[in-house]
Amino acid sequence: xxxxxxxxxxxxxxxxxxxxxxxxxxxxxxxxxxxxxxxxxxxxxxxxxxxxxxxxxxxxxxxxxxxxxxxxxxxxxxxxxxxxxxxxxxxxxxxxxxxxxxxxxxxxxxxxxxxxxxxxxxxxxxxxxxxxxxxxxxxxxxxxxxxxxxxxxxxxxxxxxxxxxxxxxxxxxxxxxxxxxxxxxxxxxxxxxxxxxxxxxxxxxxxxxxxxxxxxxxxxxxxxxxxxxxxxxxxxxxxxxxxxxxxxxxxxxxxxxxxxxxxxxxxxxxxxxxxxxxxxxxxxxxxxxxxxxxxxxxxxxxxxxxxxxxxxxxxxxxxxxxxxxxxxxxxxxxxxxxxxxxxxxxxxxxxxxxxxxxxxxxxxxxxxxxxxxxxxxxxxxxxxxxxxxxxxxxxxxxxxxxxxxxxxxxxxxxxxxxxxxxxxxxxxxxxxxxxxxxxxxxxxxxxxxxxxxxxxxxxxxxxxxxxxxxxxxxxxxxxxxxxxxxxxxxxxxxxxxxxxxxxxxxxxxxxxxxxxxxxxxxxxxxxxxxxxxxxxxxxxxxxxxxxxxxxxxxxxxxxxxxxxxxxxxxxxxxxxxxxxxxxxxxxxxxxxxxxxxxxxxxxxxxxxxxxxxxxxxxxxxxxxxxxxxxxxxxxxxxxxxxxxxxxxxxxxxxxxxxxxxxxxxxxxxxxxxxxxxxxxxxxxxxxxxxxxxxxxxxxxxxxxxxxxxxxxxxxxxxxxxxxxxxxxxxxxxxxxxxxxxxxxxxxxxxxxxxxxxxxxxxxxxxxxxxxxxxxxxxxxxxxxxxxxxxxxxxxxxxxxxxxxxxxxxxxxxxxxxxxxxxxxxxxxxxxxxxxxxxxxxxxxxxxxxxxxxxxxxxxxxxxxxxxxxxxxxxxxxxxxxxxxxxxxxxxxxxxxxxxxxxxxxxxxxxxxxxxxxxxxxxxxxxxxxxxxxxxxxxxxxxxxxxxxxxxx
Numbered sequence: 001x002x003x004x005x006x007x008x009x010x011x012x013x014x015x016x017x018x019x020x021x022x023x024x025x026x027x028x029x030x031x032x033x034x035x036x037x038x039x040x041x042x043x044x045x046x047x048x049x050x051x052x053x054x055x056x057x058x059x060x061x062x063x064x065x066x067x068x069x070x071x072x073x074x075x076x077x078x079x080x081x082x083x084x085x086x087x088x089x090x091x092x093x094x095x096x097x098x099x100x101x102x103x104x105x106x107x108x109x110x111x112x113x114x115x116x117x118x119x120x121x122x123x124x125x126x127x128x129x130x131x132x133x134x135x136x137x138x139x140x141x142x143x144x145x146x147x148x149x150x151x152x153x154x155x156x157x158x159x160x161x162x163x164x165x166x167x168x169x170x171x172x173x174x175x176x177x178x179x180x181x182x183x184x185x186x187x188x189x190x191x192x193x194x195x196x197x198x199x200x201x202x203x204x205x206x207x208x209x210x211x212x213x214x215x216x217x218x219x220x221x222x223x224x225x226x227x228x229x230x231x232x233x234x235x236x237x238x239x240x241x242x243x244x245x246x247x248x249x250x251x252x253x254x255x256x257x258x259x260x261x262x263x264x265x266x267x268x269x270x271x272x273x274x275x276x277x278x279x280x281x282x283x284x285x286x287x288x289x290x291x292x293x294x295x296x297x298x299x300x301x302x303x304x305x306x307x308x309x310x311x312x313x314x315x316x317x318x319x320x321x322x323x324x325x326x327x328x329x330x331x332x333x334x335x336x337x338x339x340x341x342x343x344x345x346x347x348x349x350x351x352x353x354x355x356x357x358x359x360x361x362x363x364x365x366x367x368x369x370x371x372x373x374x375x376x377x378x379x380x381x382x383x384x385x386x387x388x389x390x391x392x393x394x395x396x397x398x399x400x401x402x403x404x405x406x407x408x409x410x411x412x413x414x415x416x417x418x419x420x421x422x423x424x425x426x427x428x429x430x431x432x433x434x435x436x437x438x439x440x441x442x443x444x445x446x447x448x449x450x451x452x453x454x455x456x457x458x459x460x461x462x463x464x465x466x467x468x469x470x471x472x473x474x475x476x477x478x479x480x481x482x483x484x485x486x487x488x489x490x491x492x493x494x495x496x497x498x499x500x501x502x503x504x505x506x507x508x509x510x511x512x513x514x515x516x517x518x519x520x521x522x523x524x525x526x527x528x529x530x531x532x533x534x535x536x537x538x539x540x541x542x543x544x545x546x547x548x549x550x551x552x553x554x555x556x557x558x559x560x561x562x563x564x565x566x567x568x569x570x571x572x573x574x575x576x577x578x579x580x581x582x583x584x585x586x587x588x589x590x591x592x593x594x595x596x597x598x599x600x601x602x603x604x605x606x607x608x609x610x611x612x613x614x615x616x617x618x619x620x621x622x623x624x625x626x627x628x629x630x631x632x633x634x635x636x637x638x639x640x641x642x643x644x645x646x647x648x649x650x651x652x653x654x655x656x657x658x659x660x661x662x663x664x665x666x667x668x669x670x671x672x673x674x675x676x677x678x679x680x681x682x683x684x685x686x687x688x689x690x691x692x693x694x695x696x697x698x699x700x701x702x703x704x705x706x707x708x709x710x711x712x713x714x715x716x717x718x719x720x721x722x723x724x725x726x727x728x729x730x731x732x733x734x735x736x737x738x739x740x741x742x743x744x745x746x747x748x749x750x751x752x753x754x755x756x757x758x759x760x761x762x763x764x765x766x767x768x769x770x771x772x773x774x775x776x777x778x779x780x781x782x783x784x785x786x787x788x789x790x791x792x793x794x795x796x797x798x799x800x801x802x803x804x805x806x807x808x809x810x811x812x813x814x815x816x817x818x819x820x821x822x823x824x825x826x827x828x829x830x831x832x833x834x835x836x837x838x839x840x841x842x843x844x845x846x847x848x849x850x851x852x853x854x855x856x857x858x859x860x861x862x863x864x865x866x867x868x869x870x871x872x873x874x875x876x877x878x879x880x881x882x883x884x885x886x887x888x889x890x891x892x893x894x895x896x897x898x899x900x901x902x903x904x905x906x907x908x909x910x911x912x913x914x915x916x917x918x919x920x921x922x923x924x925x926x927x928x929x930x931x932x933x934x935x936x937x938x939x940x941x942x943x944x945x946x947x948x949x950x951x952x
Contacts, residue, residue, distance in 0.1 A: 108252035109148075109155040109580070110245060114199075114260035116185050117145055120163040120175070128175055130183065133162060134472055146359045147573030153580075156252070157185040158244055166192065188244055190237060198237045199260075201230030207259050210294060212398045212491040213286045226295045235263060238303075242267035249275070253583055256307070258282045263299070265306035278583040279304060280311035282356075283493035284519075288323040297328055305329075305342065308586045309350040311579060313494060313519045318353050326762045330791065339582075346857070350586055354578065355520055357570040358496050363503045366476055375477035379426070382464075387423045387546050389513075390482030392475060392497050393489070395429040395467065397440045400488040400515060400532045405447040405463070407488075407538035412455045412462060414539070420455050420462065423546060425486070426478060428466045441467075479504035484511040484545045488532035492518045498527070502563045510560035511545045513538075523566065526559030615851045615862035615869075617876050620822065623847035624877050627820035629673050633807060633833060634870070635825035636680035639853050640665075642867050662694070664874045669696035671881050675710055675818075677810050679703070679803050681795075681829060683749050684715045703797065703829060704806030705751040709813065718809070722798055724751060726783040730796045733775055741768045751798055758792030769794045790828045804832030808840065817842040824870050825860075826853035834859035 119133045132145070148155055161167065167175065172189055179185040190198070206227065209215070241264055245254065249272060256264050256279040265277045291297055301324060304310060312318040318340065325331040325342060333342045333351070340351035366372060379388075389408075393399035404427070412420050429444065448465040455462050470478075479485075485501045495518055502510060502524070512527040514520075521529050528541045548556060624630065634640055640657040657665070669676035677698035684701045698710040705722075706715040731746065734755045738744050743760035746753060755772065757765035769789060776787050776796055786799045803825075811817070821843050823833055834850045837843050838859065852858040853867060864870055 108250060109153055110248065110252045110254045111144070111155045111157050112241060112245065112254065112256045112261060112264065113157070113159040114258065115162045116157055116159040116179075116183075116187065118157075118162060118179065118183050118185055120161045120165070120167075122163070122165045126171075128171065128178075130178065132183070144356075144572055144576055146362060147571065147576045150573040151577055153576075154184060155255075156248060157183065158241065158248070159185075159188060160190060160195070161187045186244060186248060188241055190240065194233050194236060197230045197233035201227055202234040203260055206230065206294075208283070210290060211259060211283050211286050211493075213284070213290050214398065214491070215290060215293065231296055238263035239267050242271065246271050253278070253580065255280070255580070255583070263303035266303040269306040274588050275308075276583055276586055276588050277307040278309045278311065278579060279307040280356075280579070281317070281493070282313070284314075284491055285312065285317040285320045285324075287320050288327045291320070291324050292328060297324070301325060301329060305331075305344045305349050307349065308347075308588050309352055309579075309583050311352045311354065313353070313355045314522075315353050317493070318351050322351070323763060326766070330762060332766070346855070348587065350582065352579065352582060354575060355523060355570070356494065356496070356575050357567060357572045358499045358503065359572050360503045360568045363476065363500065366473065367480075367504070369473065372473045372477050372480075375474055376480045379477065379481045383424050383460075385422070387484075387549055388482045389423070389425045389484045389486050389542070389545075390428075390478050390501070391425065391486045392428040392470075392478070393430070393487065395431045395436050395441060395444075397437060398489055398491050400490045401427065401429060402440070402443050402447060403490070403532045403535075403538070404486060404488040405444065405451065407532075407535050408463070408486075408542065409447070409451050409454075410535055411539045411542045412451065415543075419546070421457070421460055424460070424462055424464060426464045426466070426482065428468075428470055428478065430469055431467060475500065476504050480506065483509050483549050484513060486513045486542070487518055488513075488515045488530070488538065489517055490515070490532055495519050498524060499567050502560070502567050505560065509556070510563070511548065511556060512563075513541050513545055523570075524563045525566075526556075526563050613862060615849060615864050615873070617873055620849055620873060621876055621880050623820055623849070625880060627818075627847060629814075629816055629818045630671070630675070630820040631810070631814070631818040631822075632668060632674065632676040633810070633821070633823040633837075634665075634676070634678050635803075635827070635830050635833075635853075636678055636682060638826035639824050639830075639867055639870055640678070658871070661871050661874065664871070664878050666694045666696060667878050667882060668874060669694065669710065675810075675814065677710065679806055679825075679830075679833065681749075681754075698810065700803070700806045700810075702749050702751050703802050704809065705749075705798070705801050707806070707809070718806075719751070719798060719801060722751065722801075723783065726780050726785055726796075727751075727753060729779060730776060730785075733772065733779065737768050737772050741765060744768075751801060752796055754793055754795045756793050765792075788828070802832045803829055804836040807833050807836045811840060811842045814842075817846065819846045821846050822849045822851075822873075823860075824851045824853060824864065824873075826867075831859045834861075 117133045118130050120128060120130050122128050161175070161179075167189065172187075176187055179187055238261055241261060245264075245268060254268065254275060254277045256277065259281055262279070262281075265279055268275055268277055285291070294300070304321075305325070310321070312321065322333045322340065322342070325333065329344075331342050331344060333340055335341075340353075342349045342351065391401075391404065393401055395401075405425075408425050412423075415423075427448075431441075445465070448463050451463050452461045479501045482501075482505070485498060487495065487497060489495065492515070498512055498514060498518070498520055501512070510526070512524060514524070514527045514529055515532045516529045517532070521527050528545065530538050530541045532538060640661055665676060665678075668674060675698065676696070677700060679700040681703055682701060684706050695713060696710060697708075699708040699715075700706070701708075701715060705717065705719055707718050708715045730753050731748070734746050734753055737755065738746055741757060741760050741764065744755060744757040744765065746755055755769070757769060760768075772794060773787050773789060780787075780796070784799045785796055788795045788797065807823075821837060823837055825831075825833055830852070834852070837848060837850055838861075849862060850860040851862040851864050852860040853864050853870060855863050855865070864873070
């Protein structure tokens, strides 16, 4: 609704009108180039290559809140965990003594919040003073601080200073020293422009409504556009926080709070190997259908999944998060010892569900304070002997204040004059400058005025509306006089008001009417849960509570006592102790890790695997030169061909190696004492169309059911007497599931069937695949078959027909055992090959190189990032065997660099100077592609780590 915004009302129980101004400044924004962001410009190489990025090419920095970045290429690096002291020593600086202490036998603790739980005030003379923020409406930080004190934990707090007064740069050093000495806190200073874009722009205008499932696709009749500038500010702030944390990190536990810092785990994980990071979200998580509307949805998910443990207040929120991970990242979750977990990029991310509590002792200590009792007496004097219903909410549409007032008006309209004159609603609305909507405020005030003018008298106003921040004592005073608490949010995350009310209310009171969307409504047994959108239900609940006061006092006392016991047992200190205990026990190995190179756009990846390294082209080429009997084994789809993650039902038919790859394979297979075999899940028709004309190649189709030996022209059935009568039964079962699963289809083979569901709804497809797996196994248990699951497919095949047995057959056909074996594959069916080669006596004394395409758990000893790397490896070997004969495979991402690196490698090998100790892969020199919007563009995803090839 258009109109001039009115200021909030002052807290005065004797006056319902009185206003004060609220400042809401906005600062003009700037657009910063993606290249200006530190991690977007950081490149690594091995082998001593250096590349200085020209500032003139990428643009200049625009007064960012970070130091200018010295960018030097270092390529594919292994990260080592260094203490901060050693890092600073290497930089020629001394390390500060750590002020954090939680006991000699435990790690230190760093707690990170957007705002420090410290209030800063500046007097007219410019003198600053600081105090703990004990009056915050939601006592997350305060309750947490007191809870940690009970546990004898003294954490280091990191966040911005809680003040509306700009802090002059000249005062920052002094303020930082005071905060560190007196509060064990480290402030983060942000430029006002960045802070405004970050908090008001992205946090409140984008994340807050989306996470509370409020979607608004248009503003004033125009389509609402995603604000890239505020997203960049969100990235910068999270990166700035990570830089401050790294400066103070000494093997601490790191506990991050709330949605302001969801990218922080990602930035910390880049810089600190083995760090244990807990992140607790204090707002709801939206349904995946809402969350997927965000353009930066994957970046947020990957930022969160970089944490060691994630905390949610309710299982509903965790369920929505897990659903988003399934639908957007194709990740599966599992239950483990009472907790949920997700396997993500080689790490196990724990999911924890537990609601934060309050500090009961703090409330008990304040009950008898004279100032509190005085305020309570003022309220009682205004409404002597009446039934009082209290409510404290943020002035926000999600709190459902208007719905509450509508229901209360309906209750008054259906009640007698005697009842109307003996009940009152005291509604406190806390204005939040960043998100107070003028129309919401005006609607509430109009409803209050309507109710009071219609049902009020000269001596009695049914609604007392207070629009102002109130202190802790004022809250307790209100709790102590109210017979019931009425909260009606339409979507809520953290809401501790009911807990506060329970521990503040004397015996005989303490009734609760809570929206079913309130986070803690399920935990409190005495609460009457209502749907705030149902006016009749809410009206009846109000009536029921008022009637209970007069007729069922004993029941009220018993329920109140039960809830009080629950809140006391589940205090903030117990919650913190439990969360930190789980975080401390979580596994985050401190190890050498593999960090991938660059990505395009938002497809960054960050993967850590122990004892799992990239296959070194120099080492392979050197072993090839030294060997006499060579065996090459290649999977087909995803290894020699490229399969996109959004594969359609015909991708397995049209995907084929490039002409360059096929020519190089044929050259390799014609080398003396070299055997090349392609092993595929495809049938003879599709494989034969692309490769059968190459007589020198060996081709195993359908995982070895058919085999064309090297030098032959016809496929031989290696299981001629196999019983295939089960195929018709299996097909009928698959057809039933296909009809009921949109996006799925059946691939028929001579000796098996594959059900593909990659294009189906991820959750439903996985559900159907698990059900079908059990169904097929129960029906086909008398046949010699096995049911195999992959990522997006399910296959039924003969039990003894697999790539592992096919490799064993190839080894038996050789006249002599090979002294060089290179085996590459990308999906689950290739793991049989890797396992057989690792155990087979014929390969025990050979140079054995098994490599999976894409970084993922595997039986292989090495990895290659993509099918392009496989093609370049083959090309490298051909250049050594037949100099000048190889067809150069061009890369769309590194085409300018690879020929240089290849020529250098060939020249060195030709001169005999290659060394097995050389570090770096063939293509370890990288250059950053132009891209924007990525969370951090230093990582590149191997295609097969996103989705397996359909080589089933």
